[in-house]
Amino acid sequence: MPFNLRWGILATGGIAETFVKDLLLDPTKRGVTDVTHTVVAVASSSSKSSADSFVERLQVPAPCATYGSYKEAVNDSNVQAIYVASPHSHHFQHAMLALEAGKHVLCEKAFTVNAAQAKILCETAKEKGLFLMEAVWTRYFPLSIQVRHLVQSGAIGEVLRVVSDLSIGEEPETSWDSSHRMVNKDLAGGALLDLGVYALTWVFQILYHTLPRSQRKEPSQIVSHMSKYPQTGADESTTMLITFPTTTPSALSNRTSEAVAMTAFRVATDPDNRGSAGPSIQIQGTKGHILIFGPAYGPERYRVVPSSGSGDPATIQDVHMPIPGGARGMFWEADEVARCLRDGKLESDTLPWDESIAIMKVMDEVRKQGGLVYPENIESTVYPLNL
Numbered sequence: 001m002p003f004n005l006r007w008g009i010l011a012t013g014g015i016a017e018t019f020v021k022d023l024l025l026d027p028t029k030r031g032v033t034d035v036t037h038t039v040v041a042v043a044s045s046s047s048k049s050s051a052d053s054f055v056e057r058l059q060v061p062a063p064c065a066t067y068g069s070y071k072e073a074v075n076d077s078n079v080q081a082i083y084v085a086s087p088h089s090h091h092f093q094h095a096m097l098a099l100e101a102g103k104h105v106l107c108e109k110a111f112t113v114n115a116a117q118a119k120i121l122c123e124t125a126k127e128k129g130l131f132l133m134e135a136v137w138t139r140y141f142p143l144s145i146q147v148r149h150l151v152q153s154g155a156i157g158e159v160l161r162v163v164s165d166l167s168i169g170e171e172p173e174t175s176w177d178s179s180h181r182m183v184n185k186d187l188a189g190g191a192l193l194d195l196g197v198y199a200l201t202w203v204f205q206i207l208y209h210t211l212p213r214s215q216r217k218e219p220s221q222i223v224s225h226m227s228k229y230p231q232t233g234a235d236e237s238t239t240m241l242i243t244f245p246t247t248t249p250s251a252l253s254n255r256t257s258e259a260v261a262m263t264a265f266r267v268a269t270d271p272d273n274r275g276s277a278g279p280s281i282q283i284q285g286t287k288g289h290i291l292i293f294g295p296a297y298g299p300e301r302y303r304v305v306p307s308s309g310s311g312d313p314a315t316i317q318d319v320h321m322p323i324p325g326g327a328r329g330m331f332w333e334a335d336e337v338a339r340c341l342r343d344g345k346l347e348s349d350t351l352p353w354d355e356s357i358a359i360m361k362v363m364d365e366v367r368k369q370g371g372l373v374y375p376e377n378i379e380s381t382v383y384p385l386n387l
């Protein structure tokens, strides 16, 4: 029998809807037979009627309890795991609420506002013997898994550089009101925490994660520049130059590796949405490159280009890995949560706690260099706090 995971959903906004739609799809359609998912509770902090209309709109199969507060959902004994889908300003408080109630947690990206909050979440999960994972869905894409394996196998030699970008080509003045979570500092808005986290996940999943755990080293140097959106003071563009003390896959050469991670609202990585402007991620090794096309959060195509001398042009490999069934691709991370719970794990090997914290530390440093400070209440490590 497949292991079935019973989910409770905190929030009824955009990503909660996307995630639940993916959860409700038949796993066998993506070739998964060992785990299944059931949505047993949905909570809205606004009103019970928001949760009711969410369940109705998405045709969540009955029985699914609906609540007008998050507290009620985390205390529902039928719920095994909570998906936190509130703005990142509130992740620390809402994930703590779930952990304190004894529930496993999948928490949307960015994990928290700062590394100190992330550490406390992980310590709490550990103390309570509960599973906790940052919902960086990209990590669980079969494409990401394949690319990590290629790097680990030495297919492009020693990786010396990664260039990674997630920029979306939106004019903030016309795309969002100043109160929107993308630009509102009260909701930890800005490009870095919302989009830069994906540019960084590519950097980390290549230059950090592909090493054996004992050899993984956090960045030795971070230099960055941030431009602010004048209307709110949140960052509208951030560029980071990050040095790692080792290279991958061997970590034996005494060479360092470098990354350029970028994010911006006004310019786009892929202005025509067809990859004409080039890849979003370039992984550059001594024996070749891996180029990844499509948005850094959910790419569906990559190309392996061997260096001249290590093959002829005919060996260039183009690989397409479309997301099955018109889905978003968030079900793969949900499958990972179910498998971890089935196997009694507290953290996912694909995005362990130390790595989420290391990425949050980079974002802390970049915000420090750029002078981006969020309001005290959302930077706070005090729990509970009524935000």
Ligand SMILES: NC(=O)C1=CN([C@@H]2O[C@H](COP(=O)(O)OP(=O)(O)OC[C@H]3O[C@@H](n4cnc5c(N)ncnc54)[C@H](OP(=O)(O)O)[C@@H]3O)[C@@H](O)[C@H]2O)C=CC1
Binding pocket: 010, 011, 012, 013, 014, 015, 016, 043, 044, 045, 046, 047, 050, 085, 086, 087, 088, 090, 108, 109, 110, 135, 137, 181, 187, 194, 297
């Ligand atoms: N993985 C991915 O691809 C994506 C991830 N995200 C992440 O998901 C999170 C939510 O984003 P998204 O769904 O787009 O945001 P929305 O604004 O669409 O929804 C957020 C929901 O959070 C709840 N909420 C709780 N407290 C607050 C508050 N103080 N202010 C506003 N909303 C609040 C509300 O639901 P209710 O009233 O029902 O409680 C609201 O609808 C963010 O952290 C974002 O980074 C976002 C988009 C894509």
Ligand SMILES: O=C1OC[C@@H](O)[C@H](O)[C@H]1O
Binding pocket: 194, 195, 297
């Ligand atoms: O996580 C995300 O991925 C997709 C983007 O459009 C969105 O703004 C961001 O929150």
